[in-house]
Amino acid sequence: MSHSGQHLPEIVVGLVATPPDHPARVAARLTTELAGRLAEQVSADVRWTVREGWGEVAPRRDGGVEALLDDVARRRMSDKWDIAICLTDLPLHAERVPLVAQTSARRQVAMVSLPALGLHQLRAARAAVPDLVSRLLTDASDQRVPPIERASAEMASRMPAVQREVGEADPGERRYVASGLIGRVRLLTGMVRANRPGRALLGLSKLLVGAFGTAAFALTTDTIWQMGDALGGLRLAVIMLLGLTALVAWLIVAHDLWEEPDHDTPAELARLFNLGTVLTLTLATAVSYVVLFVGTVLVGALLIDTSVLEQTLQRPVSFTDYLTLAWITSSLATVGGAIGSGLENEETVRAAAYGYHPEPGGWRDEKNAR
Structure with missing residues (x-):
């Protein structure tokens, strides 16, 4: 069987992540299983080879999806891939609704916007990428695989983020878009997911320790x-x-996390980036507050004897009074933590900005590894 597999026609699929941050994590997981999924869902009469690579650390913002597809097409040709699929964390739009994916048979590339997939991005990408590969090969009239005519409704059933397909003047250009309201909500939650709020939470560790010390005092x-x-x-x-609110505002101002529109960043994209940053920081600070509150309750119960608290308040007390005490103490300590947040490591806090992508570490681009 392995001998006959060597004589099957080969199709090389390049999987490009841009920027090489969260998209690269999704691409790495997908690369290990994509060849098997393509054999099952597209054609078993082809030897599928999947290559993994990086896109730009700071992908172009001014040209939208067309500029992104052009960049991926150049990478496809330089690496001699048959087709290329790009995974990106850029929030993109078409016809004023979130753009989930786009294929271009002329350029032999496709793109998936991970934030538009919502929270379960890896699972949705697993369903989307084989369909996009099949669509690209069919639209390009590739004779190595049988043409498969799939309705957009069938793709939407496997990827709920897609509501409909939008045809272009060029029949090889297909856009898959989300719904209006639900699609925007899914896009925002997907942006927070792609921005890795856990990383922002770790970045606030010093702040949390300082606030806890303030609360204990x-x-x-x-x-x-x-x-x-x-x-x-x-x-x-x-x-x-x-x-x-003071903590989130101070983090944004003190660490210059606000994205200003310019010739490279359209105003709509800057607004989305800022909204993603605010939501990420809000989630991280809310979790930090819960941790601080729970810790303060425990410390209060250990330090303050019930009889002492009753003598001060001049009435019987219950566990609810300890919760109330922890509530006001945690809130006041959070304000103190906001002032002390300037002591945080600049790089870890900057990572909470949606438009900021540090130079990657730990990822190897196959193009540079050769």
Whole structure:
């Protein structure tokens, strides 16, 4: 069987990740299994070879999807691949709705916008890429594989992010777009997923330690106990929201995370980048706040004896009072943490900016490895 496989026609599929950050992680997982999926779903009479490569660390923003496809096409020709599929974290649009994927038979390349796939990007890419390869080869009239006519509804059933196919003047150019409202919500959640909020959370580790120290010190003052008892739930919620907002705003301002529109970055793309940055930081700071709150509750229960708290508040206390005390203490400590956030490592905080991509480490581009 292996001997006969050597005589099958070979089709080389290049899988390009741009930038080589989150897209490269998805591409690495997909590369190991793509040849088998292509044999199952496209044609078993072809020897599939999958190559993995990097795109630009900072992909072009001004030309949209067309510039991206042109760049991938040049890479395909230089590496002598039959077709190339690009995975990118750029949020792209077509007809004012999120663009999920696009194929170009003329250039023999296709593109998948990972954020448009939502949270489950690897699973959706597994379903999308074989379909895109099949569509490219069919539209290019490649005789090595049988033509497969698939309706866009069939592709949408395997990839829920796709609502419909948009035909271009050139029959070999196909765009797969999402719905309006749901597609935009999926795009935003996908941007947060692609921005790796866990990395932003680790980047705030020093801030969290500083805030926890502030909270532990504040717990020893009976003035905080009386303030927590006097303030109602609404005021405590407002203080918490103000603290979290101050922290996010300070991180953005202190570390210059705000994306300004310029000749390379259209205003709409800058708005999306900024929204992705704000959502990522909001999620990371909210998780940090929960960790701080839980830690403060535990420390308060250990440090403050019930009889001492009852003597200060002049009434019987319960576990709810410890929760209230931890609530106001955590909120005030968060404001202190916002001021101390300038001590964070610049590179780890900068990584929370959606448009910022550091030079990759640990990934090897096959083009550079040869």
